[in-house]
Amino acid sequence: MKLPVSFYRRTDVVQLAQELLGKVLVSHIGGHCCKGIIIETEAYAGETDRASHAYGGRRTARTEVMYAAGGVAYVYLIYGIHSLFNVVTNEAGVPHAVLIRALTPLEGIDVMEQRRGKRMHPKGFTAGPGTLSQAMGFHHTQSGIRLLGREIYIEDTGLSIADKIITASPRIGVAYAGADALLPYRFRLL
DNA sequence: ATACCGATTAACT
DNA sequence: GTTAATCGGTATA
Numbered sequence: 001m002k003l004p005v006s007f008y009r010r011t012d013v014v015q016l017a018q019e020l021l022g023k024v025l026v027s028h029i030g031g032h033c034c035k036g037i038i039i040e041t042e043a044y045a046g047e048t049d050r051a052s053h054a055y056g057g058r059r060t061a062r063t064e065v066m067y068a069a070g071g072v073a074y075v076y077l078i079y080g081i082h083s084l085f086n087v088v089t090n091e092a093g094v095p096h097a098v099l100i101r102a103l104t105p106l107e108g109i110d111v112m113e114q115r116r117g118k119r120m121h122p123k124g125f126t127a128g129p130g131t132l133s134q135a136m137g138f139h140h141t142q143s144g145i146r147l148l149g150r151e152i153y154i155e156d157t158g159l160s161i162a163d164k165i166i167t168a169s170p171r172i173g174v175a176y177a178g179a180d181a182l183l184p185y186r187f188r189l190l
Numbered sequence: 191a192t193a194c195c196g197a198t199t200a201a202c203t
Numbered sequence: 204g205t206t207a208a209t210c211g212g213t214a215t216a
Contacts, residue, residue, distance in 0.1 A: 042197070044197075051197070052197085053197080053212095058213095060212070060213070061212085062211085062212060062213090063212095076197090076211090076212090077210075077211060077212085078196060078197065078198060078211095079195090079196060079198050079199080079208080079209065079210080080196090080208080080209035080210030080211065081198070081199075081208070081209055081210080082198055082199070084197060084198085086197085097197095099197060101197090127198095127199075127200090128198060128199070129197075129198080130198050130199065131198090131199075140211090171197070172197070172198090173196080173197050173198070174197060176196085177197095
Protein backbone atom coordinates (compact mmCIF):
# COMPACT_ATOMS: atom_id res chain seq x y z
CA MET A 1 0.00 0.00 0.00
CA LYS A 2 1.25 3.46 -0.98
CA LEU A 3 2.27 5.61 2.00
CA PRO A 4 -0.38 8.34 2.52
CA VAL A 5 0.43 12.04 2.72
CA SER A 6 -0.26 11.94 6.48
CA PHE A 7 2.86 9.81 6.96
CA TYR A 8 5.09 12.47 5.44
CA ARG A 9 3.51 15.39 7.28
CA ARG A 10 4.34 14.08 10.74
CA THR A 11 6.58 16.40 12.69
CA ASP A 12 9.39 14.20 14.09
CA VAL A 13 11.84 13.80 11.23
CA VAL A 14 14.26 11.71 13.32
CA GLN A 15 11.55 9.17 14.16
CA LEU A 16 10.26 9.26 10.60
CA ALA A 17 13.71 8.51 9.19
CA GLN A 18 13.74 5.31 11.25
CA GLU A 19 10.24 4.34 10.16
CA LEU A 20 11.23 4.63 6.50
CA LEU A 21 13.57 1.67 7.01
CA GLY A 22 11.92 -1.46 5.61
CA LYS A 23 9.56 0.51 3.35
CA VAL A 24 9.80 -0.01 -0.42
CA LEU A 25 10.88 2.81 -2.72
CA VAL A 26 9.34 2.53 -6.21
CA SER A 27 10.17 4.29 -9.48
CA HIS A 28 8.28 4.11 -12.79
CA ILE A 29 10.68 6.02 -15.02
CA GLY A 30 11.54 5.60 -18.67
CA GLY A 31 9.06 2.77 -19.06
CA HIS A 32 10.70 0.69 -16.36
CA CYS A 33 9.64 -0.25 -12.84
CA CYS A 34 12.26 -0.49 -10.08
CA LYS A 35 11.72 -1.30 -6.42
CA GLY A 36 14.01 -1.58 -3.42
CA ILE A 37 13.76 -1.93 0.35
CA ILE A 38 15.06 1.18 2.15
CA ILE A 39 17.92 0.06 4.40
CA GLU A 40 19.72 3.32 5.19
CA THR A 41 18.44 6.86 5.84
CA GLU A 42 19.61 10.14 7.33
CA ALA A 43 17.45 12.79 9.03
CA TYR A 44 18.02 16.49 8.27
CA ALA A 45 16.31 18.67 10.86
CA GLY A 46 15.91 21.90 8.94
CA GLU A 47 16.49 25.33 10.45
CA THR A 48 18.24 24.15 13.62
CA ASP A 49 20.53 21.62 11.91
CA ARG A 50 23.88 22.94 10.71
CA ALA A 51 24.17 20.03 8.28
CA SER A 52 20.92 20.96 6.51
CA HIS A 53 20.73 23.10 3.41
CA ALA A 54 17.91 24.92 5.21
CA TYR A 55 19.98 25.76 8.30
CA GLY A 56 19.05 29.10 9.79
CA GLY A 57 15.93 29.26 7.64
CA ARG A 58 17.87 29.79 4.44
CA ARG A 59 15.55 29.87 1.42
CA THR A 60 16.91 29.70 -2.11
CA ALA A 61 15.63 28.47 -5.45
CA ARG A 62 17.20 25.08 -4.74
CA THR A 63 16.03 24.65 -1.15
CA GLU A 64 12.53 26.07 -1.64
CA VAL A 65 11.09 22.58 -2.16
CA MET A 66 12.16 21.62 1.37
CA TYR A 67 9.68 24.19 2.69
CA ALA A 68 6.76 22.55 0.90
CA ALA A 69 4.37 20.36 2.85
CA GLY A 70 5.73 16.83 3.34
CA GLY A 71 5.25 14.26 0.59
CA VAL A 72 7.46 15.60 -2.19
CA ALA A 73 11.02 14.75 -3.27
CA TYR A 74 14.01 17.05 -2.80
CA VAL A 75 16.59 15.91 -5.34
CA TYR A 76 19.73 17.96 -5.72
CA LEU A 77 23.05 17.79 -7.55
CA ILE A 78 26.15 17.33 -5.44
CA TYR A 79 29.78 17.66 -6.54
CA GLY A 80 28.51 18.43 -10.03
CA ILE A 81 28.03 14.71 -10.54
CA HIS A 82 25.46 12.98 -8.34
CA SER A 83 21.77 13.47 -7.69
CA LEU A 84 20.81 12.77 -4.06
CA PHE A 85 17.22 11.75 -3.30
CA ASN A 86 15.44 13.10 -0.20
CA VAL A 87 11.92 12.78 1.16
CA VAL A 88 10.52 16.13 2.33
CA THR A 89 8.61 15.84 5.62
CA ASN A 90 6.62 17.91 8.12
CA GLU A 91 4.09 20.67 7.47
CA ALA A 92 4.49 23.47 4.96
CA GLY A 93 7.11 25.99 6.13
CA VAL A 94 9.18 23.47 8.12
CA PRO A 95 12.10 22.34 5.90
CA HIS A 96 12.69 18.82 7.23
CA ALA A 97 13.94 16.03 4.95
CA VAL A 98 15.20 12.44 5.00
CA LEU A 99 18.06 11.40 2.70
CA ILE A 100 17.67 7.87 1.31
CA ARG A 101 21.18 6.39 1.25
CA ALA A 102 20.77 2.71 0.37
CA LEU A 103 18.30 0.10 -0.88
CA THR A 104 18.14 -3.64 -1.25
CA PRO A 105 16.92 -4.13 -4.84
CA LEU A 106 13.66 -6.05 -5.20
CA GLU A 107 12.54 -5.48 -8.78
CA GLY A 108 14.00 -4.13 -12.01
CA ILE A 109 17.53 -5.17 -11.10
CA ASP A 110 18.44 -5.60 -14.75
CA VAL A 111 17.35 -2.01 -15.45
CA MET A 112 19.37 -0.77 -12.47
CA GLU A 113 22.45 -2.55 -13.75
CA GLN A 114 21.93 -1.09 -17.19
CA ARG A 115 21.62 2.45 -15.78
CA ARG A 116 24.70 1.95 -13.62
CA GLY A 117 26.71 0.34 -16.40
CA LYS A 118 27.73 -2.48 -14.09
CA ARG A 119 26.42 -5.42 -12.12
CA MET A 120 24.66 -4.78 -8.84
CA HIS A 121 26.23 -6.06 -5.69
CA PRO A 122 24.34 -9.32 -5.02
CA LYS A 123 23.18 -8.28 -1.54
CA GLY A 124 22.11 -4.81 -2.60
CA PHE A 125 23.76 -1.60 -3.55
CA THR A 126 25.11 0.18 -0.54
CA ALA A 127 27.73 2.22 -2.32
CA GLY A 128 25.83 5.39 -1.50
CA PRO A 129 23.03 7.82 -2.30
CA GLY A 130 24.44 8.94 -5.65
CA THR A 131 24.53 5.45 -7.14
CA LEU A 132 21.08 4.76 -5.68
CA SER A 133 19.64 7.67 -7.67
CA GLN A 134 21.44 6.56 -10.80
CA ALA A 135 20.08 3.02 -10.47
CA MET A 136 16.50 4.16 -9.76
CA GLY A 137 16.52 6.74 -12.57
CA PHE A 138 16.23 9.78 -10.26
CA HIS A 139 17.54 13.12 -11.47
CA HIS A 140 17.82 16.51 -9.79
CA THR A 141 15.49 17.97 -12.43
CA GLN A 142 12.74 15.92 -10.74
CA SER A 143 13.07 17.85 -7.49
CA GLY A 144 9.65 18.80 -6.14
CA ILE A 145 7.81 15.82 -7.61
CA ARG A 146 4.98 14.46 -5.48
CA LEU A 147 5.56 11.10 -3.81
CA LEU A 148 1.90 10.12 -4.26
CA GLY A 149 1.86 10.07 -8.05
CA ARG A 150 2.75 7.35 -10.51
CA GLU A 151 6.45 8.00 -11.13
CA ILE A 152 7.95 7.88 -7.64
CA TYR A 153 6.36 6.67 -4.40
CA ILE A 154 7.00 4.61 -1.27
CA GLU A 155 5.08 1.47 -0.31
CA ASP A 156 4.38 0.06 3.10
CA THR A 157 4.53 -3.70 2.66
CA GLY A 158 3.52 -4.36 6.25
CA LEU A 159 7.02 -5.45 7.18
CA SER A 160 7.60 -4.44 10.79
CA ILE A 161 11.06 -3.46 11.94
CA ALA A 162 12.13 -4.14 15.50
CA ASP A 163 13.95 -1.26 17.15
CA LYS A 164 16.74 -3.65 18.07
CA ILE A 165 17.86 -4.13 14.49
CA ILE A 166 18.14 -0.41 13.71
CA THR A 167 21.57 1.11 14.32
CA ALA A 168 22.07 4.85 14.73
CA SER A 169 25.34 6.64 13.94
CA PRO A 170 26.62 10.06 12.85
CA ARG A 171 25.81 11.22 9.33
CA ILE A 172 28.25 10.89 6.44
CA GLY A 173 30.06 13.81 4.84
CA VAL A 174 28.87 16.57 7.17
CA ALA A 175 32.07 17.35 9.09
CA TYR A 176 31.51 21.05 8.36
CA ALA A 177 28.43 21.01 10.62
CA GLY A 178 30.36 21.36 13.89
CA ALA A 179 28.63 19.74 16.86
CA ASP A 180 25.68 18.73 14.67
CA ALA A 181 28.01 16.41 12.72
CA LEU A 182 27.99 14.17 15.80
CA LEU A 183 24.19 13.77 16.03
CA PRO A 184 23.14 10.10 15.58
CA TYR A 185 20.83 10.85 12.66
CA ARG A 186 21.99 8.06 10.32
CA PHE A 187 19.91 4.91 10.54
CA ARG A 188 20.55 1.45 9.08
CA LEU A 189 18.93 -1.96 9.12
CA LEU A 190 21.35 -4.63 10.26
C1' DA B 191 30.92 38.80 -12.92
C1' DT B 192 33.79 35.94 -10.28
C1' DA B 193 35.38 32.49 -6.78
C1' DC B 194 34.72 28.84 -3.80
C1' DC B 195 32.97 24.40 -2.50
C1' DG B 196 29.91 20.31 -1.57
C1' DA B 197 24.49 15.35 2.44
C1' DT B 198 30.03 11.65 -3.42
C1' DT B 199 32.21 8.12 -6.10
C1' DA B 200 35.62 5.33 -8.33
C1' DA B 201 40.11 4.54 -9.15
C1' DC B 202 44.13 4.68 -7.52
C1' DT B 203 48.64 3.55 -3.86
C1' DG C 204 44.77 5.08 2.95
C1' DT C 205 44.54 9.24 -0.95
C1' DT C 206 42.68 11.98 -4.68
C1' DA C 207 40.74 13.56 -9.29
C1' DA C 208 36.47 14.33 -11.48
C1' DT C 209 32.87 17.97 -12.29
C1' DC C 210 29.31 21.92 -12.20
C1' DG C 211 25.27 24.22 -10.12
C1' DG C 212 24.44 26.82 -5.91
C1' DT C 213 25.74 30.35 -3.09
C1' DA C 214 28.13 34.27 -1.40
C1' DT C 215 30.69 38.20 -2.39
C1' DA C 216 31.61 42.42 -5.23
